Structures are given as structure tokens and as C-alpha cells.
Amino acid sequence: xxxxxxxxxxxxxxEAETVTLSCTYDTxxxxxxxxxxxxxxxxQMILVIRQEAYKQxxxxxxxxxxxxxxxAKSFSLKISDSQLGDTAMYFxxxxxxxxxxxxxxxxxxxxxxx
Amino acid sequence: GAGxxxxxSNKVTEKGKDVELRCDPISGHTALYWYRQxxxxxxxxxxxxxxxxxxxxxxLPSDRFSAERTGESVSTLTIQRTQQEDSxxxxxxxxxxxxxxxxxxxxxxxxxx
Numbered sequence: 001x002x003x004x005x006x007x008x009x010x011x012x013x014x015e016a017e018t019v020t021l022s023c024t025y026d027t028x029x030x031x032x033x034x035x036x037x038x039x040x041x042x043x044q045m046i047l048v049i050r051q052e053a054y055k056q057x058x059x060x061x062x063x064x065x066x067x068x069x070x071x072a073k074s075f076s077l078k079i080s081d082s083q084l085g086d087t088a089m090y091f092x093x094x095x096x097x098x099x100x101x102x103x104x105x106x107x108x109x110x111x112x113x114x
Numbered sequence: 115g116a117g118x119x120x121x122x123s124n125k126v127t128e129k130g131k132d133v134e135l136r137c138d139p140i141s142g143h144t145a146l147y148w149y150r151q152x153x154x155x156x157x158x159x160x161x162x163x164x165x166x167x168x169x170x171x172x173x174l175p176s177d178r179f180s181a182e183r184t185g186e187s188v189s190t191l192t193i194q195r196t197q198q199e200d201s202x203x204x205x206x207x208x209x210x211x212x213x214x215x216x217x218x219x220x221x222x223x224x225x226x227x
Contacts, residue, residue, distance in 0.1 A: 004156075006156075035215075037218075042220070043203060043205075043220055043221045043223075044218065044220050044221075045157075045205065045207075045218035046218075047215055047216075047217075050215060091156055091157070093157075100162075101147060101159040101162050101170065101173070102147070102149075102157070102159065102207075102216060103159070104149075104156035104157045104158075105156055106155055106156045107154075107155070107156050
């Protein structure tokens with residue numbers, strides 16, 4: 001069985017500052033993918049960033065980057081230069097290989113203050 | 115549009131009634147997933163279709179839940195004899211044959227009174 005844990009229920013950050021969202025996971029598989037999804041009040045799940053477990057280099061997408069620590073089974077998301085539009089729920093998720101179900105954490109509510 | 119679509123957007127029903135939720139995946143996506151999201155919670159996997167293979171039904175919470183998909187097209191999720199605990203947002207996602215990224219629809223919010 002695989003599990004994803006997000007222990008922080010909510011966080012707040014000042015606009016233009018940097019914030020890090022934590023995620024830990026557990027799996028017995030060697031081949032897996034990790035994701036961060038954003039869910040604004042509109043309910044639409046939007047992929048923020050993905051990381052293949054076999055890649056040592058941390059993924060980066062513009063202002064979003066991850067700190068992937070495979071041995072520690074940790075996968076945190078760093079948002080730089082936070083913007084008001086980043087206000088949303090953020091979910092960490094895990095899947096094994098292609099076309100396999102996603103296992104989600106409980107999510108964290110991020111509020112960006114003006 | 116080219117995204118995943120779901121209908122209806124919202125559904126209010128009475129306890130004991132049956133409901134049917136619909137998902138239209140992105141064209142060419144052979145994999146289709148249904149998830150349930152209870153208020154303030156993460157998504158729970160329900161069922162997964164991959165082409166013509168037998169679906170993975172391991173996430174369905176009870177035999178009141180069922181889903182169908184014909185080929186690589188539309189899928190319907192049916193909940194029979196709805197209960198109040200079925201109230202949630204039901205999200206559908208699809209993915210390319212060889213891709214890990216799942217693209218989500220806007221969801222159907224189901225309220226059982």
C-alpha cells in the first residue's frame with residue numbers, strides 16, 4: 001500500500017515571499033511519480049509540477065520547485081515570489097508508473113496575503 | 115474545448131434515489147479515472163479504466179457504486195440508493211496511453227438530502 005502525508009493543514013504567506021509546503025510518502029515500489037496539484041475555489045485540479053523517482057535532479061517550473069529527498073521519502077514544494085493567484089489548496093500525490101491511480105494527501109490550504 | 119468535461123456540474127438528490135454522473139475524457143486518452151473528494155479532504159480513488167482491459171474497481175466503497183465506459187469514450191458513474199455520506203465532489207481524470215499526468219475535469223458536486 002502507498003500513503004501520502006501532508007501534516008500542515010494550512011499556511012499563510014505574504015505576497016512576493018517564499019513558502020515551502022511539506023509532503024512525505026511511503027511506497028515499496030522503485031518506479032513511481034510524484035506530483036503537486038493546485039485546487040483553487042473553482043474546484044479545477046491543476047498540475048503544478050511532477051517528479052520522476054528515477055531522476056535525481058529536482059523538478060522546476062518557473063516559480064515552483066521541489067526538494068525531492070528519495071531516501072527520506074520527502075517531496076516538498078517551494079513557491080517563490082508568491083502571488084495572490086497562488087491562493088488555493090495544494091495536494092501532493094503519488095502514482096506507480098504510467099496509467100495508475102493517484103494516491104493523494106489530505107491537502108494544505110495556502111493563503112497569500114496582499 | 116479540449117479538456118475533460120463532466121456533467122452535471124451540481125446535483126441535488128434525495129436519499130434513496132439513484133444518480134448518474136457523466137465524464138467526457140480528452141480525445142485520445144485511453145485511461146480514465148474516477149475520484150471522490152469529500153469536503154476539505156484529499157481525493158479518494160474509485161475506479162480506473164484502461165482501454166479494453168478489465169477496470170480496476172478496487173476503490174469503489176460499496177456495491178451501490180458502479181461505473182461503465184465504452185471503449186475510449188464517455189464514462190458514467192452510477193450511485194444507487196444514495197446516502198447522505200455519498201455527498202461529495204466526484205472528479206474524473208484522463209491520461210494519455212504512456213503518460214503519468216492525469217488531466218482533471220471540473221467535477222460534479224453531489225448533495226444528498
